[in-house]
Amino acid sequence: MISEKANQQMDQMIARYPVKRSAMIPMLHLVQAEEGYLSEDGIRLIASKLDLTYMDVSNTASFYTMFYRRPMGKYRIQWCRSISCMLCGGDALREHLESRLGILKGQMTPDGRFSLAEVECLGACGRAPMMQINADYYEDLTPAGIDRILESLK
Amino acid sequence: MTTKVISARFDLPDSHRIETYVAEGGYNALRKALGGMTPEEVIEEVKRSALRGRGGAGFPTGMKWDFVPKDNPKPKYLVVNADESEPGTFKDRVILERDPHALIEGILLGSYAIGCHQSFIYIRGEYWYLIDILEQAIAEARQRGYLGRDILESGFDLDIVVHPGAGAYICGEETSLLESLEGKRGYPRIKPPFPAVVGLYGCPTAVNNVETLASVPPIILRGGDWYRSLGTGKSGGTRLFAVSGHVRKPGVYELPMGYPLKKLIEQDCGGIRNGKRLKAVIPGGSSAPILTAEEAERATLDFECLAELKSMLGSGAIIVMDEDTDIFKACWRMTEFYEHESCGWCVPCREGTRWMSKIFERIHCGEGRPRDIDLLAELSNNMFGRAHCPLGDASAWAVEPAIRKFRGEFEKYLRPPAKVAAS
Numbered sequence A: 001m002i003s004e005k006a007n008q009q010m011d012q013m014i015a016r017y018p019v020k021r022s023a024m025i026p027m028l029h030l031v032q033a034e035e036g037y038l039s040e041d042g043i044r045l046i047a048s049k050l051d052l053t054y055m056d057v058s059n060t061a062s063f064y065t066m067f068y069r070r071p072m073g074k075y076r077i078q079w080c081r082s083i084s085c086m087l088c089g090g091d092a093l094r095e096h097l098e099s100r101l102g103i104l105k106g107q108m109t110p111d112g113r114f115s116l117a118e119v120e121c122l123g124a125c126g127r128a129p130m131m132q133i134n135a136d137y138y139e140d141l142t143p144a145g146i147d148r149i150l151e152s153l154k
Numbered sequence B: 001m002t003t004k005v006i007s008a009r010f011d012l013p014d015s016h017r018i019e020t021y022v023a024e025g026g027y028n029a030l031r032k033a034l035g036g037m038t039p040e041e042v043i044e045e046v047k048r049s050a051l052r053g054r055g056g057a058g059f060p061t062g063m064k065w066d067f068v069p070k071d072n073p074k075p076k077y078l079v080v081n082a083d084e085s086e087p088g089t090f091k092d093r094v095i096l097e098r099d100p101h102a103l104i105e106g107i108l109l110g111s112y113a114i115g116c117h118q119s120f121i122y123i124r125g126e127y128w129y130l131i132d133i134l135e136q137a138i139a140e141a142r143q144r145g146y147l148g149r150d151i152l153e154s155g156f157d158l159d160i161v162v163h164p165g166a167g168a169y170i171c172g173e174e175t176s177l178l179e180s181l182e183g184k185r186g187y188p189r190i191k192p193p194f195p196a197v198v199g200l201y202g203c204p205t206a207v208n209n210v211e212t213l214a215s216v217p218p219i220i221l222r223g224g225d226w227y228r229s230l231g232t233g234k235s236g237g238t239r240l241f242a243v244s245g246h247v248r249k250p251g252v253y254e255l256p257m258g259y260p261l262k263k264l265i266e267q268d269c270g271g272i273r274n275g276k277r278l279k280a281v282i283p284g285g286s287s288a289p290i291l292t293a294e295e296a297e298r299a300t301l302d303f304e305c306l307a308e309l310k311s312m313l314g315s316g317a318i319i320v321m322d323e324d325t326d327i328f329k330a331c332w333r334m335t336e337f338y339e340h341e342s343c344g345w346c347v348p349c350r351e352g353t354r355w356m357s358k359i360f361e362r363i364h365c366g367e368g369r370p371r372d373i374d375l376l377a378e379l380s381n382n383m384f385g386r387a388h389c390p391l392g393d394a395s396a397w398a399v400e401p402a403i404r405k406f407r408g409e410f411e412k413y414l415r416p417p418a419k420v421a422a423s
Ligand SMILES: Cc1cc2nc3c(=O)[nH]c(=O)nc-3n(C[C@H](O)[C@H](O)[C@H](O)COP(=O)(O)O)c2cc1C
Pocket: B052, B053, B054, B055, B056, B057, B058, B059, B061, B081, B082, B083, B084, B085, B086, B169, B170, B171, B172, B173, B174, B175, B207, B208, B209, B210, B212, B213, B389, B390, B391
């Protein structure tokens, strides 16, 4: 369910742009924050507010990797696989993380707590290797550091 | 001592707050411009500074602003490119985090110059925590009369909206960015027409990088000639270099244009980690052709020298690789990046990156054919100049020069599998 507050926030978002459709990505982020993923209801609501079809919104959303159509883990881990993180030992460290979580990239733990995705450069290359969990950046990672982070998220 | 222009306030306490910025002379450039300069004079000063875009293409900023037609009755827009997604690049993030008011003042000056009253900051969605900092800075500026209506009683109006992206490297390309900002899939547009004439909502639009705009206030305050003299004649001023990879002290360094790359690596960054030797450097983000250690020795950090070396200064990201680096694997990873980020619009890029990835994979698992290395080079040469947008070229640049300069690193994977396993 999209809350009344979010519903109002959407209207405020629309009002910020000369052309309504521009508010789509911010609105999609809001739906995802509310529902945990892009729900059918959320997409339908955006479509009706923007005078677009369901397909218009769904099709646009599918272009962007930050949006997903099914629930993800409570802690969404985005592992950077790009060049600088790779040079600094990222691949081996990702394997460490995978073995700690008991899942591989692209998977979610059975309890729904963690999901792991490989992503491209997140702009933290000077403190590689790094990952993002939900909105937070974790940088200068080491095996022990990863263990501590996972422990703190139990 | 090198002059700090952009990073001067980075280490001050509460550097992101307006009190700090104003105490350091912030918004004086805006006062100067609104108080006694015409928009044309602002553009002239920026032209004189030889400021070139810090986003990647290095286009002269003053000239870009001049291209925005003055007599066009449509609204004009200034759009800030804060998408920062080029692998190796992490310098705009520091400005956004520690000195957002420098960006806001730069936006104000650019908007005044082109006659814009509504600006948008397109920031990559992953930089979520920076959006709050930006919103706070915008609110502070509005409260003090630097944004909104009748700014500093000059009659000039401007508002800024922060707009998040949602994870797509291609949306850093300016026309894809505009599509995305219009709420569409981020496919690049055909140029011309250029955004300066037909941009956001079909209106004249200047798209500028964060660092480019943050460099403008000091230019207006201290003059274009002063700024230009900090760098080389054709590449004015200083810029932020984001250094990553195998150096002792990676990070963001502000240096004058024309600074020797060797000095940056050996002195500023403390040299290569673990006493290793240098093997290669990618000097402008992953889209820039790789340099050998020998080329890196004589490179200076300006647009001209890197163009001579057939590479580029790009986004100012310097990726350093030590002697143990597997160039083949590094190259493969970059190809995977382009494969993943290709928007899929045109065949050479969509299919070319996929084929190259597959060939890398087959070589890596010991099933490479003798002609595969040449095939990779051919594929990338075939993509070059045939794709719809520069991403296709970038993916070619990531491979062909590496093969030319480090062929042995590729050939070693073509030896019998037993040897590969042992290496
Ligand atoms: C594939 C691709 C990705 C790009 N990504 C970025 C980016 O993340 N940030 C940026 O400022 N410019 C990026 N650019 C360059 C922009 O298209 C454009 O040149 C720049 O925003 C202009 O601003 P400037 O003149 O101030 O550099 C990219 C270009 C291409 C082709």
